[in-house]
Amino acid sequence: KNAAYPAAMDAxxxxxxxxxxxxLRQNKYLNNVIxxxxxPIKRIVRSMMGFESFNSARRTLRGIEAMNMIRKGQVKGIEQGDSVSQVRFIESIFGIAA
Structure with missing residues (x-):
């Protein structure tokens, strides 16, 4: 294990x-899960590698991450697999029907 991690944590x-x-939890299993x-994000982004600017890439990746969080039920008030509440949530944020 890397000895720099405990020193960085102390700092x-x-x-x-x-x-x-x-x-500090150093666990290869957790890294693999992450x-x-x-x-899936890598697979989606690979086809979009022609971003015009860093900011457009950043915004696109944030949107993809947000949609994955919603889909996985990581947003308060939205259960995983509850497509109705997911659609309502997206509609309330963006003002559009998904």
Missing amino acids: LKEEETIAEETK EQDRR
Whole structure:
């Protein structure tokens, strides 16, 4: 394991950037879960590699991430698989019917 991680955590705690009770969890399984979560996004973005600017790429990726969070039920008040509440939520934010 990388010895720099504990030193970085100590520095962040001293600066009060993160809470003192924050624990560092180094776990390959969690990293793999995160990478697997990104797989569909990579597939979608690969076809859009011709972004005109950094800002357009950033906005597009944020939108893709937001839609995935909604779909996975990671937004308060929206259950995973509840397409009706997902549509209502998108409609209320953007003022459009999805």
